Amino acid sequence: MLFAEHGFDAVSMRDITALAKVNLASVNYHFGSKRALLAEVVGSRAHLLVEERLRLLSALRRDKNGRPKLEDVIEAFLRPSLEMSRQPGGADHMRLRARLGVERVGESKAQFEQIFDASNEKIIDALAEALPDHPRAEIYWGFHCLLGIQNYTMANSGRIQHLSRGACDPTDVEATLARIVPFVANGFRALKRKRAAPRPRR
């Protein structure tokens, strides 16, 4: 998909219509504008992804104290994102989301990001349950790191493939999950109870 490859602004309606063999005016008739086309393209898949996340979340196993396992929470968050690459057009959707992910939240993006707000909060809640000794603020930091890893993985820029000469391939869903999940889980554990942590402020 062209938006994913080149970014919204670099791709013209004529590029799109030529590739899709549809008429320029028809696209405008049906979607109203280029911007609305993007919202449709992105929004429909995002809703599906959120549903799958919430499904995995509600199916989490709990220990006798009612706590989910940290690794399971992280996987519930990541797996729907990564597995999207297995659907038709899914890899492109992921890359488009990665582009949007590094943009500043603004009017054009607010609608899109809101799709994830509620489910993100639920993931953070589950993380907090799995890490009862961690203050909420630390959970947010860990989540920031998790978002960064997810976003970069979805972008699939080719960077780490290049650096590792192919030894490391983020498009391999299972291999990627097998690395990121423990990485992030252990990362979260490093954040625990840092009440005495120095916080110099400039």
Added chain:
Amino acid sequence: MLFAEHGFDAVSMRDITALAKVNLASVNYHFGSKRALLAEVVGSRAHLLVEERLRLLSALRRDKNGRPKLEDVIEAFLRPSLEMSRQPGGADHMRLRARLGVERVGESKAQFEQIFDASNEKIIDALAEALPDHPRAEIYWGFHCLLGIQNYTMANSGRIQHLSRGACDPTDVEATLARIVPFVANGFRALKRKRAAPRPRR
């Protein structure tokens, strides 16, 4: 800086010249093209950043086995990136890099990424020294995670500020380093010796 805010293609030369109060034709005269202007803007700072990284790397303390401390290596990588926000225009540069970071490696980007190739390899070498029991392939995975976190942090999209209602601020350099460095270090340790790790392939 407009490129950072809106992306290369969404920003016109007229936007730039209006903001900078320079003449449109003069910019073309001096830089040759819009694309070359971008390369100049990005490249000069990137070289400075690489130099600082290499300086920190060569100054790493070593234990009696000659090994650097993992946390120190990670900080040597991250600090120059994050501290750039303290320089004039630095925050914009970071955000522009984050945009470029999620783009596919291609002609327009190859020149830029090569600036980091050699220093990235040196960081990975230092990581491998700090983690002598880890196979190189696992180090690359960890580095992928580190790149993702760096890129997202530089993007400063406002996402985690929004989710955490301000409790988590990636523009606070010291607070961010104090979280990311231990997070990543512990994440790397979770990857150790996974020779028996299942690697199902689709």
Added chain:
DNA sequence: TTCTTGTTCAAACGATCGTTTGAATTTAAA
């Protein structure tokens, strides 16, 4: 001082852009 080189500038070029227009065609409803 004159000549050469470098720089700035307003205007223009040729191209592309998202969107609109109105006719023609297709589909749905009565």
Added chain:
DNA sequence: TTTAAATTCAAACGATCGTTTGAACAAGAA
């Protein structure tokens, strides 16, 4: 079957784009 609504289409609109042009000005060299 006729009418109404929906859809498609080629052409065009008004705007913007990166780049170029050539004159004017400034700076450097002889």
